[in-house]
Every structure is written in structure tokens, then in C-alpha cells.
Amino acid sequence: METKPGLGRAVLAFFVKNGQVLLALKKQKIGAGLLNGYGGEIEKGETPTAAIIREVRQECGVKLILNSLIERGMIRFHNPKPGGKVFVCEVCMFVVTDWQGSPKESDEMGKPEWFPIDDLPFSKMMVADKLWLPYVLDLKKEGQLEGDVCYSPEQKKVENHVLLTR
Template sequence: MCIENHTTLILLVRGDPITHVLLGYKKRGFGAGKYTGIGGKIEPGETVRAAAVREMREETGVVMSVQDLVDAGHLTFYFPTRPKWSLTTRIFIGRRWQGEPTETGEIRPVWFEIDHLPFDAMWDDATYWYPYVLAHKRVRAIFTFSTDCKTVATSEIEMW
């Protein structure tokens, strides 16, 4: 299956070791009503890192440098009953930024303690990979969603 949607996701974190992560409550569009990291589509001619910092700025007002992104992994999502939803996502951790996250028309940013993530209000795949990334492990994973497009039917995860 050829995937046409390529996206980015940044997890802003606080603490060393990580104690808090910024998630965005999606107010509209794909994933509305769920909490997720901050990110979006890569525009034609744009690098993955440039797309990530652009999306962060557009969705939260936070300014970052591409040099401050730490590669945390690559995810592939298949939605067999809705192939146009299938996508790839590059994940980054962000520890340095300028400004405070502010609500926009698309996202309401909320800081969560990593031991109290709202998994029941996130995409089903989040329980599989967030704990690894927040423990400083890089992940490569493939998720296939079931016919309801809500629950993970199969998953393959590796750390490197």
C-alpha cells in the first residue's frame, strides 16, 4: 500500500528525567476530540524537521529551532477500511523552545505528568509507544487499525 500522508509529531518535555509532556487537545480536523503530540502534514518541498517546527509554531505559538529536535522514532499507521487515513509520522522530542504554548483554533495545549497521561482520550496506539519514547528510547513501529478505525488490530514495535 502506498502511503501519501507524511506527518510530524513533537513532544515537548520538561524534566530530566522527563516528568511532563505537552499534549494538544485536537479541537477540529483529523483526530478531533483526542489528545496527541503537536504536529501535522509535511508540505511539498519542506524538510521533516522544518515541518515539525512550523506545525509547533502554528498550533501553539511556540518557536523552536530544527537543531533542537531530537529524533525519537518513526511510526506507520494503516487504516485498511479508510486507506486515505493511512500515514507515516516522524516523532521528535523537544526540550528547548521559546514562548509558552497557547491555545489556537486547532489545539488546546495541556501539560501532563508522564505517569498520568490521558490514554483513554488518545489514539489507541499511544499506549504502545509513548512510554518508550518518554523513557528516551527511539521507536520504529507499524500499527494496523481494525475496521472501527479506533482500535489497534496489529502492531510491530522495535527500539533502536
């Protein structure tokens, strides 16, 4: 498969509290109609940290507490497009343990809901999430996750994946 020139860069954050994670229904773009954390594209000249602070504010209206932002890794998602091209998006993953304000629904994300970390609703999430999300949410695990996930067209299944800790 041919890779599309350039690489998409994005961020994704998961709010964690009392053994639960906050998820919301994504309303737009890849993963629309499925539960997800908060995040989006990294703008030109922006750091991943600045991007996640901006995206979280836009998507759920809360202010992140900088020292509670824990980087948990980076995964490259390979998404086949019509014509044989593949869009690759490099996503930096964060866990958030403290914030100011109450997460709210927005134009991009539905009503926030808390789910037990040990019983995540994977049937209502992107198909690859079960491969990497438990590690990202387990703050007892040291190191960061890095790897690649190759989706089938329309992200219906995972064709291949390699995930390592560093």
C-alpha cells in the same frame, strides 16, 4: 487490504519538561476530540525538521530551539477507509526540550496542559498511543522507535502492531 496509492507523511512533537509532557485537545482531522502532541503533514519538498518547526508555530505559537529537537523514531499508521482501501501515514516523532514563547490554544489545538509522563491520560488519547508514546518520551532509552500500527475502522482499536528499536 489494498493500500491507497501514495503515502501520507507527517510529524508529531511532544514538549517535555520536569518529568511532564505537554498535550492539547486536537480539534480537527484524525484524533479530533483527543489529547495529542503538536504536528501535521509534511508539505512537498519539506524536511521533517522544517515541517515540525512550521507546524508547532502554527498550532501553539512557539518557536522551537533547533538543538533541543530530538528525533525519536517513525511509525507508519494504517487507517482503513470505506471500500477496503487503507490510508498509510508515516509519522516522524520528536521530543522538544527547549522553546521560545508560551504554548497557546489555536484553531487546530485546544488549551495546552501538562501531564506527568509516568501517569499519561491514555483514556483520552488515540488508542495506539499507549503502545509507543512511553518509549518516545523516555529519553534514557537509546535508539529510535520504528514500526507499524494497524487500526480498525475509525481508529477505535489496534488490530495489529510491530514496533522495534533501531
